[in-house]
Amino acid sequence: MFIADSLGLDFLNSIATPVDTPVDWIDDGDGLIDWLGQAKLVPPDELDAMRARALPGELDKVADQARALREWFRGFVRKHAGRPLTANALHELGPLNSLLERDEAFRQIVSRHGESGEGLALQRMRRWPSSGSLLLPIGEAMAKFVCEEDFSDVKACEGHHCTMLFADHTRRRARRWCIMAVCGNRAKQAAHRSRLKSRQ
Ligand SMILES: [Zn+2]
Numbered sequence: 452m453f454i455a456d457s458l459g460l461d462f463l464n465s466i467a468t469p470v471d472t473p474v475d476w477i478d479d480g481d482g483l484i485d486w487l488g489q490a491k492l493v494p495p496d497e498l499d500a501m502r503a504r505a506l507p508g509e510l511d512k513v514a515d516q517a518r519a520l521r522e523w524f525r526g527f528v529r530k531h532a533g534r535p536l537t538a539n540a541l542h543e544l545g546p547l548n549s550l551l552e553r554d555e556a557f558r559q560i561v562s563r564h565g566e567s568g569e570g571l572a573l574q575r576m577r578r579w580p581s582s583g584s585l586l587l588p589i590g591e592a593m594a595k596f597v598c599e600e601d602f603s604d605v606k607a608c609e610g611h612h613c614t615m616l617f618a619d620h621t622r623r624r625a626r627r628w629c630i631m632a633v634c635g636n637r638a639k640q641a642a643h644r645s646r647l648k649s650r651q
Pocket of ligand 1: 615
């Protein structure tokens with residue numbers, strides 16, 4: 452369900468209604484770990500280590516916090532979507548800045564094997580002192596989204612009952628659907644049915 456073209460919005464889409472019933476991909480600790488792995492926000496070996504050393508229920512509590520953070524952020528994004536964000540929005544971002552403040556990021560020189568040859572690169576890393584630190588890369592993704600995305604391009608899918616959000620990066624800014632094959636086709640079929648009805 453990574454369709455938003457922006458990880459900050461993909462986080463909001465971690466609860467959605469792909470068919471009829473809402474699915475929350477982070478409704479417990481295991482779900483959160485899986486989502487973080489799929490989002491490539493935490494290295495797989497760190498996730499394994501976190502899972503191995505967590506006390507019973509510990510990761511579920513972090514997932515509770517992640518959902519609370521998500522729903523707070525959804526309110527912020529929905530309020531501001533559709534027009535550029537101004538510096539006035541800063542006073543609403545206290546919860547996010549408090550999360551970012553806890554970060555223990557650092558840099559390391561690592562070897563690089565790329566298309567342009569081999570060499571050295573400066574890579575951002577992060578310490579994972581507690582299960583709560585799993586929220587830090589999510590906070591970073593949200594903060595990047597807030598600071599780098601043009602909120603004029605943030606849209607909600609026009610699908611009936613669909614709650615998915617995305618950043619419209621198409622050249623004509625004409626994107627209407629989360630996934631064309633899902634919501635776009637449903638809308639087409641509904642329009643087709645109503646045309647048939649009006650002909651009868
Ligand atoms: Zn949709």
